[in-house]
Every structure is written in structure tokens, then in C-alpha cells.
Amino acid sequence: xxxxxxxxxxxxxxxxxxxxxxxxxxxxxxxxxxxxxxxxxxxxxxxxxxxxxxxxxxxxxxxxxxxxxxxxxxxxxxxxxxxxxxxxxxxxxxxxxxxxxxxxxxxxxxxxxxxxxxxxxxxxxxxxxxxxxxxxxxxxxxxxxxxxxxxxxxxxxxxxxxxxxxxxxxxxxxxxxxxxxxxxxxxxxxxxxxxxxxxxxxxxxxxxxxxxxxxxxxxxxxxxxxxxxxxxxxxxxxxxxxxxxxxxxxxxxxxxxxxxxxxxxxxxxxxxxxxxxxxxxx
Amino acid sequence: xxxxxxxxxxxxxxxxxxxxxxxxxxxxxxxxxxxxxxxxxxxxxxxxxxxxxxxxxxxxxxxxxxxxxxxxxxxxxxxxxxxxxxx
Numbered sequence: 320x321x322x323x324x325x326x327x328x329x330x331x332x333x334x335x336x337x338x339x340x341x342x343x344x345x346x347x348x349x350x351x352x353x354x355x356x357x358x359x360x361x362x363x364x365x366x367x368x369x370x371x372x373x374x375x376x377x378x379x380x381x382x383x384x385x386x387x388x389x390x391x392x393x394x395x396x397x398x399x400x401x402x403x404x405x406x407x408x409x410x411x412x413x414x415x416x417x418x419x420x421x422x423x424x425x426x427x428x429x430x431x432x433x434x435x436x437x438x439x440x441x442x443x444x445x446x447x448x449x450x451x452x453x454x455x456x457x458x459x460x461x462x463x464x465x466x467x468x469x470x471x472x473x474x475x476x477x478x479x480x481x482x483x484x485x486x487x488x489x490x491x492x493x494x495x496x497x498x499x500x501x502x503x504x505x506x507x508x509x510x511x512x513x514x515x516x517x518x519x520x521x522x523x524x525x526x527x528x529x530x531x532x533x534x535x536x537x538x539x540x541x542x543x544x545x546x547x548x549x550x551x552x553x554x555x556x557x558x559x560x561x562x563x564x565x566x567x568x569x570x571x572x573x574x575x576x577x578x579x580x581x582x583x584x585x586x587x588x589x590x591x592x593x594x595x596x597x598x599x600x601x
Numbered sequence: 602x603x604x605x606x607x608x609x610x611x612x613x614x615x616x617x618x619x620x621x622x623x624x625x626x627x628x629x630x631x632x633x634x635x636x637x638x639x640x641x642x643x644x645x646x647x648x649x650x651x652x653x654x655x656x657x658x659x660x661x662x663x664x665x666x667x668x669x670x671x672x673x674x675x676x677x678x679x680x681x682x683x684x685x686x687x688x
Contacts, residue, residue: 495662497650499618502643 325515330410340554344390348448372486379442385449389417450489468527476531481601532597545585552578618647
């Protein structure tokens with residue numbers, strides 16, 4: 320698992336910085352551009368997909384592992400009427416943002432999933448864009464990633480009641496780049512923007528759910544992430560002056576390079592995005 | 602393709618992927634590991650891309666990642682060229 324220091328590099332830059340170029344809910348993961356070109360609508364599409372995939376109802380207890388700035392749990396709570404929603408994040412900046420809102424029925428903890436111990440079991444789990452932080456690049460290179468992923472799925476199984484569903488979203492490695500420059504750009508993003516993280520391959524996720532979860536649905540959304548990152552980049556550039564002024568030239572250029580590299584990686588098929596609906600094996 | 606033809610293609614691909622290693626590319630032989638000839642994993646994938654374009658084939662990433670010897674690379678190319686469907 321990425322350390323808290325590594326998570327801070329990725330997510331604790333400044334909440335106001337991310338607010339400038341993400342959607343209004345600050346959802347920092349792939350949106351679903353079905354029937355729309357608008358990022359706000361596309362993020363709601365994605366959240367609705369998750370609501371369906373986790374078989375949410377208003378009376379269920381739901382857990383969001385890696386809840387970001389709380390956009391997803393807030394949507395479930397405030398717009399879909401789910402009465403009991405919990406989020407965990409390892410980012411202090413994200414935790415503070417959610418705490419400050421004090422939303423009834425919504426709780427958040429600043430904790431790693433490896434240390435998390437719920438007081439009560441859940442009826443469903445969602446995890447969007449956190450899976451990439453579970454195994455370290457070193458564990459992956461040593462071939463230990465599958466057992467690390469399996470341990471994650473075991474924990475989620477233990478935290479849930481029979482009949483639960485788990486809706487998961489992760490960037491996945493698709494085709495290994497053949498061009499050195501492309502390899503270097505993707506490597507730069509990982510080491511600079513997301514230290515301690517690594518993109519899993521879809522087959523690694525598939526292998527590791529067993530014996531805890533049954534795969535019920537898999538969707539890949541490569542083009543949607545290319546479009547999402549393109550929109551983030553457009554928004555970032557539209558705030559260039561204020562970003563340079565408040566966070567410096569280096570920060571602007573770093574994020575411009577990162578989002579451009581992401582667009583390239585999704586467009587060329589080096590990376591893709593998977594959404595997976597899992598049913599608990601009881 | 603014959604084994605010498607494939608070896609020549611590998612030399613060509615190596616020189617393309619790592620022009621600074623032109624001499625090592627010329628001395629490439631069937632015996633030896635990629636490491637011994639200075640072929641890093643990045644260079645190996647770049648070589649693979651060159652060969653894919655040249656022969657109009659596509660290697661599977663996992664098979665490419667497992668290659669550690671020149672002989673292994675040759676066998677992989679042979680496997681793909683032998684089974685290529687011509688339409």
C-alpha cells in the first residue's frame with residue numbers, strides 16, 4: 320500500500336488547486352461520457368453506474384474505500400438518500416475537506432485499509448481509483464502483487480454481510496508501450512505524481528478476487544478516461560495564470576505534462592479503465 | 602524465416618532501438634542473455650515494436666516480458682511468423 324507520505328504527494332497538493340480543474344464534486348477518477356460531452360453530467364453517470372453496481376438502496380450501509388474528497392459518498396447520501404455511508408481515505412487533506420462538511424449519515428476516517436476495523440459490517444463496498452495504490456511497484460516486480468490484492472479482497476469480504484456487492488474501478492495496464500519516449504512519460508507520471516502506486520493488469524484483478532468475490536460484470540472504458548483527462552487538461556489550462564501565481568510555474572507544468580501523458584496513454588491503448596461488479600461469495 | 606534471417610532482423614532492431622550500441626548489435630549471437638548484450642527491458646520492447654512493424658505481427662506483452670535470452674527472442678519471432686495467417 321502507498322504510504323501516507325506518498326498519498327500526500329498525489330492528493331494533498333492543495334484542495335483549491337484540484338477544485339479548479341475537477342468537476343464540482345471533485346471526483347478525481349474516470350467519468351462516463353455516455354450521451355454527454357459534459358464532465359459534470361459524465362461524473363454523475365459514473366456515480367449512478369456505481370449505485371446500480373453495488374445494488375445500493377437507501378437502507379444499506381455502504382463503504383467507500385479511497386473516498387477522495389467525498390464526492391461519491393456525498394452523492395449517495397444527499398442525492399440518492401442512502402442513510403449510512405462511510406468513507407476511508409489516507410489523505411489528510413481529503414479527510415479534512417469531508418469532515419468540514421459535517422453531513423448527517425456520512426462518516427469518514429483517515430486510515431489505510433490495512434489498518435481499518437469497522438465497528439459494524441457493511442452491505443456493499445465501492446472503491447474508485449484506489450486499487451492502483453494497493454500493491455507497490457516493488458511488490459509487483461517481485462510477483463507478490465496478486466497475494467496483496469487477494470488480501471485486500473479478503474478484508475472487504477470480512478467487512479461485509481452475506482449478499483453484499485462490491486463495485487470497483489481501476490486504471491489497468493493494457494498494452495506495454497513499444498516507444499521509449501512513451502515508456503518514459505508513463506514512468507514519470509508514476510514516480511512523480513503517484514509515487515508508490517502501480518497500475519494492475521485486468522488479469523491480476525480477476526485472479527485475486529477468488530475465493531471471496533464472484534465477478535458479475537466487467538466494463539472497460541478506455542475512451543472515457545481519455546476524454547476525462549482531456550477535459551481536466553482543458554480546465555487546468557484555462558486556469559493557467561492563477562495556478563502559476565498561487566502554486567508556481569513548476570506545479571502547472573508538472574500537471575500539464577501529467578495530464579497530457581494520461582491522455583496519450585489512454586488514446587494509444589497503453590492503459591485502460593475497468594469497472595467491475597462483484598458479488599460476495601457467501 | 603530462417604534462424605540467421607531472424608538474428609539479422611534482431612541486430613537491425615537492436616541498432617534501431619539503441620543506436621549507441623551499434624557495435625554490440627553487430628556482435629549479437631544466439632548464445633547469451635539480453636543483459637549480456639546490454640538489451641534492457643525498455644530496449645527489448647522497442648526492438649519488439651520495430652519487428653512488429655516490419656513483419657506486421659503483434660506479440661503478446663506477457664510473452665515479450667518473459668524473454669531473457671536472444672534464443673528466446675528468436676523463438677518467439679519464429680512462433681509468430683510460422684503461425685501468421687496470410688489473407
